[in-house]
Amino acid sequence: MVVKPLTGNYAAAYAAKLSRVKVVAAYPITPQTTIVEKLAQFIEDGEMDAKMIRVESEHSALAAAYGAASGGVRAYTATSSQGLLYMHEMVWWVAGSRIPLVMTIVTRTLGPPWNIWTDHSDIMDQRDSGWLIMMAEHNQEVLDETIKMFKITEDPRVFLPGIVGLDAFILSHTTEPVDIPDQELVDTFLPPRRQPYVFKPGDSLLMGNVPRNLKENMRMREDIHNSLEAAKKVIEEVDEEWGKLTGRRYGGLIECYRCEDASHFIVGMGAWVGDMREAVDSLRTNGIKVGLIKVRYVRPFPREDILKWVVNAKSVIVFDRSVSAGSAGPLFLDVAAHLMAAGIRVPVKNILAGITGLDVTYEDIADAVLKSVAEVEETGKFSRFIEWYYGR
Amino acid sequence: MSEGRVKGKVLPISKPCVGVAGKTGSWRVMRPVYDDSKCVKCRLCWLYCPENAIDLNEEGGPFIKINYDYCKGCGICASVCPKNAITMVPEG
Ligand code: SF4
Numbered sequence: 033m034v035v036k037p038l039t040g041n042y043a044a045a046y047a048a049k050l051s052r053v054k055v056v057a058a059y060p061i062t063p064q065t066t067i068v069e070k071l072a073q074f075i076e077d078g079e080m081d082a083k084m085i086r087v088e089s090e091h092s093a094l095a096a097a098y099g100a101a102s103g104g105v106r107a108y109t110a111t112s113s114q115g116l117l118y119m120h121e122m123v124w125w126v127a128g129s130r131i132p133l134v135m136t137i138v139t140r141t142l143g144p145p146w147n148i149w150t151d152h153s154d155i156m157d158q159r160d161s162g163w164l165i166m167m168a169e170h171n172q173e174v175l176d177e178t179i180k181m182f183k184i185t186e187d188p189r190v191f192l193p194g195i196v197g198l199d200a201f202i203l204s205h206t207t208e209p210v211d212i213p214d215q216e217l218v219d220t221f222l223p224p225r226r227q228p229y230v231f232k233p234g235d236s237l238l239m240g241n242v243p244r245n246l247k248e249n250m251r252m253r254e255d256i257h258n259s260l261e262a263a264k265k266v267i268e269e270v271d272e273e274w275g276k277l278t279g280r281r282y283g284g285l286i287e288c289y290r291c292e293d294a295s296h297f298i299v300g301m302g303a304w305v306g307d308m309r310e311a312v313d314s315l316r317t318n319g320i321k322v323g324l325i326k327v328r329y330v331r332p333f334p335r336e337d338i339l340k341w342v343v344n345a346k347s348v349i350v351f352d353r354s355v356s357a358g359s360a361g362p363l364f365l366d367v368a369a370h371l372m373a374a375g376i377r378v379p380v381k382n383i384l385a386g387i388t389g390l391d392v393t394y395e396d397i398a399d400a401v402l403k404s405v406a407e408v409e410e411t412g413k414f415s416r417f418i419e420w421y422y423g424r
Numbered sequence: 425m426s427e428g429r430v431k432g433k434v435l436p437i438s439k440p441c442v443g444v445a446g447k448t449g450s451w452r453v454m455r456p457v458y459d460d461s462k463c464v465k466c467r468l469c470w471l472y473c474p475e476n477a478i479d480l481n482e483e484g485g486p487f488i489k490i491n492y493d494y495c496k497g498c499g500i501c502a503s504v505c506p507k508n509a510i511t512m513v514p515e516g
Pocket residue numbers: 456472473474475476477478490494495496497498499500501502
C-alpha cells in the first residue's frame with residue numbers, strides 16, 4: 033500500500049494495471065487520453081504484461097477489447113463524449129453477448145458546439161444498454177471501483193460489462209492523494225477470469241446469429257435485466273469485501289451523508305457530490321435538516337436503497353447534470369417513477385445544473401436547495417417539477 | 425439459432441451447422457443458373473458466395489453445385505464469374 037498523488041485518469045490506469053488487464057484497445061479523445069497514455073507507458077516499461085491495440089476509431093476500440101474478452105482475457109478500454117457515441121453500437125453488442133469487460137468513461141458533454149467540459153450526457157446515453165454504470169466522486173473511488181468492477185462483472189450472477197464514470201477535469205485532470213493497494217492484495221481479491229463462454233480455436237461457436245425464436249430473443253433481454261437486479265447483491269458483497277481488505281467501504285449502490293435525521297433529501301451523482309456535502313453542512317448550520325444521497329450506481333438503479341431513506345421525507349430534490357430533452361433529467365425520472373410505483377407521495381423536484389460544464393459551486397447548490405426547501409415548507413409542494421439552474 | 429443457456433444465463437450463442445438461420449433460399453427472387461460448358465474452374469463463385477451455397481465437385485461432372493435451399497439469389501456469383509458461366513434468371 034502506498035499513497036501517491038494521482039489524477040483521476042492515472043487512478044483508472046493504475047487500477048487496470050493492478051487488475052492484470054491483458055488487452056487494452058483505445059482511441060485518443062480528450063479528456064480520456066491520459067488514461068491509455070499511462071497504460072501504454074506501463075506496457076512499454078515492462079511494468080504491465082498486456083497488449084495495446086491501437087485502432088482507427090472508438091467503434092473499433094470497443095470491438096477489439098470485446099473480441100479479446102470473448103477470447104478469455106481481461107480487456108479494458110476508455111473513452112469520452114463523441115467517441116463514446118461513435119462506440120454506442122458496440123456498447124449494446126458487448127452487453128447483449130454477456131461478455132464481462134470494464135470501460136472507463138471520462139464524462140464530457142456532447143457537441144455541438146465543441147466543448148470539452150463535464151456533464152453526464154454521454155454516460156447517461158448508455159443507460160439502457162445493459163451495462164453496469166457507476167459514477168465516482170473522487171479519485172480514490174475511481175481506483176477502487178475499477179478494480180471492483182472486474183470482480184462484479186465477472187461474477188456468474190452478473191456476466192455483464194461495466195462502466196466506471198468520472199467527471200472530466202474535475203477528477204480526470206485533478207491530482208488527489210490516492211492509496212494504491214499492493215499487487216498481492218488485488219491478486220487475492222480478484223479471482224481468475226470467469227465468463228459465460230470463450231471463443232477458442234477448434235471449438236466452433238456462433239454468437240449473435242439470426243434468432244429463429246423471438247420469445248427466446250426477448251428472454252435474453254429479460255435475463256440482462258434480471259442479472260442487473262441480481263448485481264445489486266454482488267455490488268454490496270464486493271463493497272464489503274473490499275472494505276475489509278482496504279478499510280474503504282462505500283455502502284454499495286448509494287452512499288448517504290447526514291441522512292439519519294434528515295427531512296429533505298438531495299440526490300446527486302459524480303464529482304459534484306463533494307460540493308453537495310459542503311452544501312449540506314452549510315444548510316445544516318442554518319438549521320435545515322438536509323441529507324444527501326449519493327448515487328454510486330445508476331445501473332442497476334438503487335430503487336430499494338433510495339426509497340428506504342425518503343419514504344417519510346418532506347421533499348426530494350434530484351440534481352441532474354444531463355437532461356432527456358422533452359422529459360426531464362434521467363436521475364429524476366428514475367427516482368420519481370420508483371417513488372410513484374411504490375405509492376410514496378413525496379414532493380419531488382428536478383434541478384438541472386452544470387449542464388455543458390457550467391461551473392456549479394457548493395454555494396450554488398445550497399442556494400438552489402434553500403429556495404426549494406423554503407417553498408415546500410411553506411406550501412407543501414413544488415410549484416414546478418423542473419428548474420434550470422444557471423447559478424446565483 | 426439454437427439459443428444457449430450457460431449457468432442459467434440466456435445467451436445469443438449457438439453451434440454452427442448447415443442452415444442455422446433457416447432456409448434462406450425462400451428469400452430468392454432471382455435464381456443463379458450454371459452452365460458447366462463455360463466454366464474454367466477458377467473457384468471465384470465458391471469463394472465469394474456469402475451463404476456458402478456453392479459446393480465444388482473435383483471428381484468430374486458439373487464443377488459447381490448450387491444449394492438452392494440456402495442460395496438467397498444475391499447474384500454475387502454471377503457478377504464475379506469471369507466467363508459468364510452463371511446467369512441470373514427470375515424465379516418462376
Ligand atoms: S446467388 Fe448469391 S447466394 Fe446464391 S449461389 Fe450465387 S452468390 Fe451464393
